[in-house]
Amino acid sequence: MREMRTAAVTAMLALLLVACTSGDWRTKDISGMMPELAFNLTNENGQSVTAEDYRGKVTLLFFGYTFCPDVCPVTLARLSRILGKLDEDARRDVQVLFVSVDPRRDTPERLRAYTSAFGKDFIGLTGTQDQLKALNKRYRVTYGYGEPDENGNYVVSHSGAVFVFNRAGEARLLVRDSDPVEAVLADLRRIIESG
Amino acid sequence: MASFPEILGALAPYEWQPLVTLVVGGALVLFLRGLAAGTRPGGWRVAAFLLGLALMYAVTQTRYDYYAQYVFFIHRLQHLVLHHVAAVLIALANPLPVLAAGMPAGLRERVIRPLWRARPVQWVYRTLQFPPVAALLFVGLIYFWLIPSIHFDAMLSRDLYALMNWSMAIDGILFWWLALDPRAPGPGHYSVGFGKRCLMLAAVAFPQIVLGAYIVFADSDIYQIYDVCGRPWPISASTDQTIGGALTWIPSAMMSVLGVVIVLAFWHRHERGAEGRRARTAPASAAST
Known part of the structure; x- marks a missing residue:
């Protein structure tokens, strides 16, 4: 017990030190904190896909649902604006994976119509509850459903952050709504340039 | 009714x-062996x-932990x-003599006892258990893990999350x-x-009251991590924060009151x-004068 206690204190101090020295990213650095991108899902054409199919580009991963009244359209529109500020070459190296955690309502067709409104690099994905739970748990996030109203509409609670992966699929950054556009842009450019 | 697979x-x-399984299981085995x-x-x-041990296990190694990570x-x-709560139950049970009796004699006499009596171990133990240090650590850990940026990382990193819970239990x-x-x-x-x-x-009660009240009455969303990670059901951030603040404030302070009552009973x-010992020895000393 006592040894564990001292070990814990030492580890805590070490973590603090690390936190203080590696802060040159302007959004949240999650390198080493999260595993590489991996999933089994269904794409907008109803085909089964894995993360391997999306390697080779810098990937932004975001969870949501198309009936989302606020967070999802706002976040996706903001991403669309940010990607629009990248030059042509850099843009070709980036894709956005929008994973719907509401597969009951979000059919592949509906997802395709929804994501195409934000740009051609926005790709809709969804899956079975097991597949979605596995992917959420992998990135330590979750989702859940509210009670349906008289019309059968319900609210879905889901992660509000964007996970950024490099071309090799390694987790790099977590981008929040509160991060300024320039900060996101600067960090994205850095990841695109570093390959 | 929940079905069997659901349970x-x-x-x-x-x-x-x-x-966690190893430590809780090990403590249980030692305790039962000690009784035997x-x-x-x-x-x-x-x-x-047993209740203290079961509670610690239940809040970290059942489905409960899923909700604890996201709400x-x-x-x-x-x-x-x-x-x-569980720590109080385990401390009140005073389990060390039973656990020691449950240990294989060779391990106890040749490894644990010499280790426990070793000067550096005693020094560390007595430093940690010096009341001002113990009080500072007790409150300091609560504050430390509730610093918004630290809390953010602890909820995001699996290792840090485990370290946080271990540090609280120990x-x-x-x-x-x-x-x-x-x-x-x-x-x-x-x-x-x-x-x-x-x-x-008494000293540890007040900082917990202050922190709990600060969280309850905060106007803004202090712990963004719960937005980032999503919620298991659509509970509003402010409701969640208010209940969480109240739990940090009231029951924790009540535990101090309960602790004082128990200490006063021991003291009494x-x-x-x-007095009994004095009464027994007094006639003898009176007779000798």
Whole structure:
């Protein structure tokens, strides 16, 4: 017990030190904190896909649902604006994976119509509850459903952050709504340039 | 009614941590072996130890842990159990003699006892258990893990999350063992005077009240991590934060009151015991003069 206690204190101090020295990213650095991108899902054409199919580009991963009244359209529109500020070459190296955690309502067709409104690099994905739970748990996030109203509409609670992966699929950054556009842009450019 | 697979699913850990299973399982085996070896700690002490152990296991290694990772107030309840309630139960059970009796004699006499008596170990233990240090650690850990940026990382990183919960459980047991040790200070063991313990318990109550009230009355969303990670059901951030703050504030402070009551009872019993000893020795000394 006592040894564990001292070990814990030492580890805590070490973590603090690390936190203080590696802060040159302007959004949240999650390198080493999260595993590489991996999933089994269904794409907008109803085909089964894995993360391997999306390697080779810098990937932004975001969870949501198309009936989302606020967070999802706002976040996706903001991403669309940010990607629009990248030059042509850099843009070709980036894709956005929008994973719907509401597969009951979000059919592949509906997802395709929804994501195409934000740009051609926005790709809709969804899956079975097991597949979605596995992917959420992998990135330590979750989702859940509210009670349906008289019309059968319900609210879905889901992660509000964007996970950024490099071309090799390694987790790099977590981008929040509160991060300024320039900060996101600067960090994205850095990841695109570093390959 | 929940079906059998649902119940099994709820009892299974959300994220299995072998170290928790090992330590809780090991403590349980040692305790049962200690009972089998003939120690008689009394029914309520056995119950307190087993309940404390079961609570610690339940809040970290069942479906409960899933909700604790994504809902702030359920996380606060988890820490209330680890750092206060279960730790108090384990400390009150005074399980060390039973656990020691449950150990294989060779291991106990050749490894654990010499290690425990080693000077650096005693030095570390007595430093951590020096009341001002113990009080500072107890409150400091609560504050530390609730610093928004630290809390953010702890909820995002699996390792840091585990470290956070271990630190709360271990510090909880150390602190409450110091506060609720039934023995008065004496030769051959380390314990602290009853009056000092009451002061220590009062001292840790106020910072917890201040922190809890700060969270309850905060206008803004202090812990963004729960937005980032999503919620298991659509509970509003402000409701979650208010309940979580109240749990940090009220039950934790009540535990200090309860602690003081128990310490006063120990103190009273000790004084009565001392009077009894004086009464028994007084006639003899009177006769000799």
